[in-house]
Amino acid sequence: xxxxxxSSAQAAREAIARRLRELRKRAGLTVTELAGRCxxxxxxxxxxxxxxxxx
Numbered sequence: 001x002x003x004x005x006x007s008s009a010q011a012a013r014e015a016i017a018r019r020l021r022e023l024r025k026r027a028g029l030t031v032t033e034l035a036g037r038c039x040x041x042x043x044x045x046x047x048x049x050x051x052x053x054x055x
Contacts, residue, residue: 010052017051024049 024034035045 013051017049020050 007027024031029037029047031046034040034049035042038045040048
């Protein structure tokens with residue numbers, strides 16, 4: 001059965017979050033350091049690298 005657009009988008013968000021987390025850790029950066037380098041609020045950096053959010 002083909003994926004719905006929303007499930008494809010969800011899978012893409014999860015893949016991007018995993019990759020961002022992997023790159024951040026490889027670079028030895030904290031979430032706060034990543035946020036500063038990207039010009040993001042630390043909560044934004046955390047959310048973007050920890051998708052889906054914990055329940």
